[in-house]
Amino acid sequence: MDKTPRLREQACFALYTASRAVIGLYRPMLDKLGLTYPQFLVLMALWETDGLTVTALGDTLQLDSGTVSPLLKRLEAAGFVERRRGDGSGDERRVTVHLTEAGAALESRGCEVTQVVGGASGMSYEDLVALRDKLTEFTESIRTRETND
């Protein structure tokens, strides 16, 4: 029984490293669009459903307001999105996030990026799908156990 866990044997470390590696793979391509990876995720969410509230965006990306608010501030400053308070709902607390023309225009180039990254991953489509499903299962499983101490 080797009680000392080796770094290389830890699935969590592999996860941590892999995550940073993919983002690093995206980086040079996203740089050309003037985006960071989290900013790109926001746009992907909006390309799918424009006009999400800040909370809905946070739920989608699994990020809290302390991350999303400044993220949107930068995206707004860059001219990719626009925030509107009390948009139609009559609830003045709600802020909806909308793509600008520039933000919407990035969609096709953005999709290209995901294609290229998928190809550069060195894995087949089937493998990627299997990995994604395994990871999603993993995350769900963790979230349900989050109350642990």
Added chain:
Amino acid sequence: MDKTPRLREQACFALYTASRAVIGLYRPMLDKLGLTYPQFLVLMALWETDGLTVTALGDTLQLDSGTVSPLLKRLEAAGFVERRRGDGSGDERRVTVHLTEAGAALESRGCEVTQVVGGASGMSYEDLVALRDKLTEFTESIRTRETND
């Protein structure tokens, strides 16, 4: 052909989310040891091989000096590690990192944490090993393609 990639379908997003979720699972336990996850990784590397240089630590954790240097500064301030310049090698550029007594003493409690997290992941040992290997393969594959533009 749906050209617009959905966030939920992206393996990269699943990776990004899963990574943060595991670290979140570690957080409350590591808080009790006074450590963050990256700091815990440094200690794991040192429990395995004490006296690594800053560069060797960076290679092990796949982090550059801009991340490792301040990380070690905080770990040193917390009394878990100690840095020594030109340690024996006669090369005054090299800084080796050594566990203090307090740092070494955390090992058994640290190992416990990895056990608990492994259990709380909701996956079998075999599944975790398979996932880890898939992720390692993924990362390696990406690193070899990093010269892409």
Added chain:
DNA sequence: CACAACTTAGTTGTGCGCAATCAAGTTGTG
């Protein structure tokens, strides 16, 4: 020896990520 090229750590600046806190707005209950 001279000196350019390189290696090693560290610093600076920007952008996440998250806990904690806050202010403004809304809702439920009496």
Added chain:
DNA sequence: CACAACTTGATTGCGCACAACTAAGTTGTG
């Protein structure tokens, strides 16, 4: 209506990550 509980988004503070740069030390070449 009054007012406590809640929701929504923003702010603050700290610790990563990483690019770009710097300073100090080492090595290879003539």
